[in-house]
Amino acid sequence: MPSADQNDLLFDRARAVIPGGVNSPVRAFKAVGGTPRFIRRAEGAYFWDADDRRYIDYIGSWGPMILGHGHPAVVEAVQKAVLEGFSYGAPTEREIELAEAILALVPSMEMVRLVSSGTEAAMSALRLARGATGRKHIIKFEGCYHGHADALLVKAGSGLATFGHPTSAGVPPEVTQHTLVLEYNNIAQLEEAFALHGNDIAGLMIEAIAGNMNFVRATPEFARRCRELCTQHGALLIFDEVMTGFRVGLHGAQGVLGIRPDLTVLGKVIGGGMPLAAFGGPRAIMEQLAPLGPVYQAGTLSGNPVATACGLATLKEIAKPGFYEALAAKTRALVDGLKAAAAAEGQPFSADSEGGMFGFFLMDELPQNYATVMTTDGAKFNTLFHGLLARGVYIAPALYEAGFVSAAHSDADIAATIEAARQVFQAA
Numbered sequence: 001m002p003s004a005d006q007n008d009l010l011f012d013r014a015r016a017v018i019p020g021g022v023n024s025p026v027r028a029f030k031a032v033g034g035t036p037r038f039i040r041r042a043e044g045a046y047f048w049d050a051d052d053r054r055y056i057d058y059i060g061s062w063g064p065m066i067l068g069h070g071h072p073a074v075v076e077a078v079q080k081a082v083l084e085g086f087s088y089g090a091p092t093e094r095e096i097e098l099a100e101a102i103l104a105l106v107p108s109m110e111m112v113r114l115v116s117s118g119t120e121a122a123m124s125a126l127r128l129a130r131g132a133t134g135r136k137h138i139i140k141f142e143g144c145y146h147g148h149a150d151a152l153l154v155k156a157g158s159g160l161a162t163f164g165h166p167t168s169a170g171v172p173p174e175v176t177q178h179t180l181v182l183e184y185n186n187i188a189q190l191e192e193a194f195a196l197h198g199n200d201i202a203g204l205m206i207e208a209i210a211g212n213m214n215f216v217r218a219t220p221e222f223a224r225r226c227r228e229l230c231t232q233h234g235a236l237l238i239f240d241e242v243m244t245g246f247r248v249g250l251h252g253a254q255g256v257l258g259i260r261p262d263l264t265v266l267g268k269v270i271g272g273g274m275p276l277a278a279f280g281g282p283r284a285i286m287e288q289l290a291p292l293g294p295v296y297q298a299g300t301l302s303g304n305p306v307a308t309a310c311g312l313a314t315l316k317e318i319a320k321p322g323f324y325e326a327l328a329a330k331t332r333a334l335v336d337g338l339k340a341a342a343a344a345e346g347q348p349f350s351a352d353s354e355g356g357m358f359g360f361f362l363m364d365e366l367p368q369n370y371a372t373v374m375t376t377d378g379a380k381f382n383t384l385f386h387g388l389l390a391r392g393v394y395i396a397p398a399l400y401e402a403g404f405v406s407a408a409h410s411d412a413d414i415a416a417t418i419e420a421a422r423q424v425f426q427a428a
């Protein structure tokens, strides 16, 4: 008699006590169907589910695990920190070390504050931008995700450059009425928004390489125009680099694009898998924060000693010479191999990568905005997802998510992934 699938059993148990059985919605496999895999352990480029099936991991906890799972230097740092105490609610030297390490690598930041999640960092950066400028309006772009703060859970209203509508129940329209939602890479619309509202805009928040609508780059012209218009109108340019920071390169998307934002939001990699995020910028703006200034912001676990140990050890590894060159080459090899496999089987396919982050689309050309991303054939993506999963390759269970390669992925892992994809393309 075949034994019951442990993932099914755990999913049933989970659904009885946790809404949808998960603590973050995309984990539920709702978009692709099927039972989510409950992970029991991870090592290097792999994790194992409740049935002890091994997967090559291309989500890496949605970005943080850039060194792979269980890097010895990181494990050692965390073990040492745990023995010294979990949390004090008083300052530590390690917070200074991490702040110094971040500032040394992100020259646009002169000061930084540590928090516990990307959501919290983005929300705090927004409050700071409003507090520092004394203005209300903010600009965000359709398809960019900045965490789940109320004012950022918003989609475009009708017509060009109008204020947005909430995308979640529980967010009153009054809370999003100051959020302008624009189309990504649409320069004309951006210019119109600034022409209409420029003097009331506190900040423009953007993923300069967007990873929450799969993988879409801001064009250099678009990114430059964002910078120019913010400067011209006294609005703050806020790069949300929670995903791209220390992921697309040692200096983030701002390093790739050669653009200096006013505020930067970080998360994911800087915690190395622990709850840790940050936001920062010029001294004069950051000193508007409590306890120095009038913008309130706080956190019981902010700068947590175990999380900072994990983040510091991770940053130390990725700052080593050649790290990103090797990671980028590996990621490019994956993307090129997938493209070739799709081409060989006559499947429409396009793909892109930067550093250890990649995206692919089941269409001939790379999309420039969210509306085009959403024209992807969902059923076809689901076939690919489940085909790969059955072959031991775990990619994001939704077509609007980016993928992540770690330093632990071997050439053999990449080759096995490409071969799995070729088989799925061939069967399609």
Ligand SMILES: *Cc1c(COP(=O)(O)O)cnc(C)c1O
Pocket: 116, 117, 118, 119, 120, 122, 145, 146, 147, 148, 207, 211, 212, 240, 241, 242, 243, 267, 268, 277
């Ligand atoms: C993941 C992410 C966030 C939210 O971070 P959490 O730690 O999940 O709250 C914000 N912005 C971007 C760009 C992200 O990718």
